[in-house]
Amino acid sequence: MVVKSDSAFVLSVHPYRETSATVALFTLGEGLKRAVAKGARRPKSKLTAALSPLNEVTVQFYESERGSMATLAEADLLRSALPLAIKLPDPFLLHYLPEAVLTFVQEGESSPVLYRLLRACLDGLERGLPPLQVKAYFDFWLLRSNGTLPPWRRCSCGAPATHWDPRALKARCARHAPGAPPFPDGLLDLLAAFRSRPLGEVPPPDAAPDLYRWLLGTFCDLQTHFLGKPLKSYALNRP
Ligand SMILES: [Zn+2]
CATH class of the missing domain: 1.20.1440.120 (Recombination protein O, C-terminal domain)
Known part of the structure; x- marks a missing residue:
């Protein structure tokens, strides 16, 4: 499993299951990328602050199999749209x-x-x-x-x-x-x-x-x- 690192704009964030979210990212290296952000809706998740539309972030994600959604491991805020x-x-x-x-x-x-x-x-x-x-x-x-x-x-x-x-x-x-x-x-x-x-x-x-x-x-x-x-x-x- 290869962990990839890229900068990206957050385009959309939607609730997924109990505590997670799905995000659409516009990455610099690979264009549009959809990923699951596990636990992103837990109160103390570090992902919460970074994942808001039009924020620019650095992300780390991995893809387990071809065609499935990527998993977002980390997202750090570069520029907030707030x-x-x-x-x-x-x-x-x-x-x-x-x-x-x-x-x-x-x-x-x-x-x-x-x-x-x-x-x-x-x-x-x-x-x-x-x-x-x-x-x-x-x-x-x-x-x-x-x-x-x-x-x-x-x-x-x-x-x-x-x-x-x-x-x-x-x-x-x-x-x-x-x-x-x-x-x-x-x-x-x-x-x-x-x-x-x-x-x-x-x-x-x-x-x-x-x-x-x-x-x-x-x-x-x-x-x-x-x-x-x-x-x-x-x-x-x-x-
Ligand atoms: Zn003509």
């Missing part, structure tokens, strides 16, 4: 971010880009960046890494794209988008900024509120289309 929970006026992102990672990240497949993205988003929120800016940036990279973000610059005919077809969820040239609305002003510049700049340096939502609203709606449509249904956190609240 200050963020206290600071954020609207808890939407605290539900949305772990759910989106849990839904889009593959089991057993490392995604260091998304791991760094989640860290950067949580850091940005702690530094007081607008939640809409963080969500749009997060969605852009999540969809891009998943292959769900369509090409924006060119229509499938090769001509420069200027319109958005909301039914096909594709960027089109004017000739291939009859009746579809043109891109909102500044769209390609904002997407280029998302692609090339760190989160803290992209234009903030108050510089382009309508554009951000359009983009967040479109990212949500793309996710919903890919998954076949909206993420549950949208039902709770939406920024």
Whole structure:
């Protein structure tokens, strides 16, 4: 039996049997990992403090047989998400971010880009960046890494794209988008900024509120289309 050590974000924690819990972890080395945390709900368990959604932890776990859930041996807190929970006026992102990672990240497949993205988003929120800016940036990279973000610059005919077809969820040239609305002003510049700049340096939502609203709606449509249904956190609240 090999004990593995990794850093991870806690995505979800659910009660399991009398005193244990099942946890979903986003590990740096192996992507999504589900594990049983034995005794985690006992009053004196050292695991309790570490296992809360969006905490970053170092974990030790082992897998006894292929396909079975891992067992979490230890979890030590690296960064607590508690200050963020206290600071954020609207808890939407605290539900949305772990759910989106849990839904889009593959089991057993490392995604260091998304791991760094989640860290950067949580850091940005702690530094007081607008939640809409963080969500749009997060969605852009999540969809891009998943292959769900369509090409924006060119229509499938090769001509420069200027319109958005909301039914096909594709960027089109004017000739291939009859009746579809043109891109909102500044769209390609904002997407280029998302692609090339760190989160803290992209234009903030108050510089382009309508554009951000359009983009967040479109990212949500793309996710919903890919998954076949909206993420549950949208039902709770939406920024
Ligand atoms: Zn075209």
